[in-house]
Amino acid sequence: MAKASNGPLGALNGKLRNLVFYMLNGQPVVRTIGDPGKPSRNQLANRQAMSVTMGLVSSITDFTSVSFELEAKGTVRNAHNLATSYIKKQALKGEYPNISVDYSKVILSNGSLPGAADLKIEKKEKGVLLSWDTTGSDDDIVMILLCHPLQKRATSCINAGRRDAGSYFIGLREDYLEEPIEAYICFRAADGKAISNSAYVGNLNGEIESPEERAQNKKYQLIKQRFDVVESDYLQQLKDNWGQRVDSKAFRNLEKEYEVLKNKLEHLPGKPG
Template structure:
């Protein structure tokens, strides 16, 4: 049941049929509620994209609440909504059901503050070393604060450093206190915010450390290539042996022609088959 607090022509609050009415940031909102039907292929693809995006951003909540705070002010969207909207559209690659994150395209902040140039990241004994150009810029101050996000995708976790250093420092050390952190995949992002927190820069992708594990699709492709290559090696050896006999006129059977056809097909297939060792 819905209630109209300001009379019959006011915005209701509650449920009417399969519609739910409520207020969001001072704005009246209405959404449908009910059991959904069987999803279409397009809906399944959208659901997977949302799932992959949520897995990426959920561990980054503390960072995103700060990095997208300025942009969300005065809108109906919260910081997480903004981060989800951009990265779902721009930071994913692949087609359903093999959607994955393109980490180089992930954005964790938008703003007019000038980002530091020549950002570099490397592994230390128990953390990360970051360095950048600490010179004076046209749109920024030396006391701008460096924010660092280290994503650990294989663990579905992230490490936020909201006050890592100042622009003028030119370098900093990011401690990682878990042993597994130094061995697992790391994706590093950096942005700057002004000391009065009224400005923020676009985030930049500082890079990957420790590489990335193979996806299920990549593993399957490698296994398929390996099996195909093993069959080709077997057929090739048999073909070369019998081809010599065929040249001497010993073999001229249908079985040999089938063997020759399989050899040619497998040879051509291996040229274009994904999963070949690099």
């Protein structure tokens, strides 16, 4: 039973049929409970988009808890909410079931502090070297984030020296150094009262497929090969019978396999871009 503790016009608290009402960060929230039934394609796409988003967000929390702190201050949102929203809305690419992160569009901070030009990332023997133009307040603090997509981890450097240093070296393990790296940078005022927009520095080692993605692609190709054979046979039999379904058990089995394989391909990840 839901209760209206603040009168008939106030926020509810509790359960009312398949709805649950509660307060979150001082704001009234309502959500549904129970079996929602078979999800639509749009719902499946939204679920995958959220899953992909959270896979990245969970690995960069140390960085975003600082980089979004000022933007979240004084609002009902927190750094986690902001990171999730920006990535899900602006930094995803592809269509279900092949949604993935577009690392070049990831936003990690918003602010009025000047950014930097001439951003570079170089691979060295024991790590990576990031460099930037030093125009701006000398004592601004540099924040650097390296994403390691295959490891599903990130290297956060919250206090990577001062802006006037012009460069910063980050030591990395050999396996991290040989895998794809996505790099970002932003600047925070020394007093912590301002921050710059984040900037995408670039990629090292290209976008290499993970073992999981390779397995998905292989599975997709195998099913696609079988589907092509079944589809050709199915359509030919329809053509030979003047577009009408053939009244035989063999045709019904063929038609069922055709529909099953077609449905699988529509929902199976690994489809070539």
